[in-house]
Amino acid sequence: MAILPTPTLSLISTFDPSKNNNIYFSYNGNQIKKKRIVIIDNKTFKTILDNTQLGMKLCYDLPANTIKTGQYTAQIQVFDFDGNSSELSQPVLFYCYSTPSVSFSNFTDKINKSSINLSLSYTQAENDSVKEFAFYLYDLQKKIVTKSNNFYSLNDSSYTFLGLKNLTTYYVQCKGTSLHNMDFDTGLCEINVNYIVQPNNMLLRLSNNKCEGYIQVDCNIIDVGYIIEGGKPDFKNGEVILDNKKVTYISGFDFSDNFSMFIKARKIPLDTTFFGYTTSSGNVELSIKKIALNYYCVLRADSVIGSYYRYVKLPNIMIIDENSNQIIDENSNVISSQVTIDDINNYIIVFEVKRKNNLYNLKAYYEDNGYIEIK
Secondary structure (H helix, E strand, O other): OOEEOOOEEOOOOOEOOOOOEEEEEEOOOOOEEEEEEEEEEOOOOOEEEEEEEEOOOOEEEEOOOOOOOEEEEEEEEEEEOOOOEEOOOOOEEEEEOOOOEEEEOOOOOEEOOOOEEEEEEEEOOOOOOEEEEEEEEEOOOOOEEEEOOOEOOHHHOEEEEOOOOOOEEEEEEEEEEEOOOOEEEOOOEEEEEOOOOOOOOOOEEEEEEOOOOEEEEEEOOOOOEEEEEOOOOEEEOOEEEOOOOEEEEEEOOOOOOOEEEEEEEOOOOEOOOOEEEEEOOEEEEEEEEEEOOEEEEEEEEEEOOEEEEEEEEOOOEEEEOOOOOEOEOOOOOEOEEOOOHHHHHHOOEEEEEEEEOOEEEEEEEEOOOOEEEOO
16 A cells, blocks of 8 residues: 655644634645544543544544643644555644633623723633733724723723714624733623713802812813914904914814814815824814826825825816806806816815814815806
């Protein structure tokens, strides 16, 4: 009988023996009919499993509860349809550990403030210690909002998520691995945020701290700090008018929630940020780019998963006659003029930026509705 090529066992990751597991190997030779596995206890050197499975897959299916937790070596042998066999492979060392049990300490799903403090409770039957873990916050659609930095010790196993929005549902989770690479996960835990918000029109709030002997006065007026470059801007009709000037807000001005913003601009340079601001998630910038024959306004926004972009094409300019009637062609199509760099310089373009649930929407249109009169 011929001797088949010796198979090679793949690296066996640490696994929980109470669950089904697959042990893979590689082999170059005749098609196999069956495979034999030999597992030896590394402490007692006793063979605890010597079993043969039918099948051509280069994988041995180890049923749950076949072995117990511990340290082992495994070898594999293959047989073909002619009764030929290989030698046993080189042994591969592997570990079996119970899945860690994790949960949040003192967890409640009713949150009456804008923050939540999470602490990890971790136990493992064989005292397999923690390697690393992190806390995650998701929105109602279970899309990630933010995450903590990695933690490496249970001595420092708590984290606080700040800035939770009122009347909002979130999910929190902690995931990590043990020292022997056993994954653990609390699963997604739902929290519902509902706290009292003081009315915006309440300018002053008094609190009587009788035990300390004083009255605390809180004011709802926000002091906005800013730095001006290029001369003082004009503030008119709720608008900040900048003509080759720059205003940088340094305090009291926040874009962390939903909002709508309108930017009016002309003489906009290409491929240069002409407007930008910073949120708790990062920077947001507007610029004008020419792609092929068209001009686009590009919004770039930072987020916890990287930068993403919104493109909106600058609309064509409609042509009207001296009686303010739109000019049409012989097929009743409205005649328009493709936007040019001169139009960008001469006509005021309104850029409408809206943010809702951390997503941005961008529109662009002309302040005078984009009409050019032909005389």
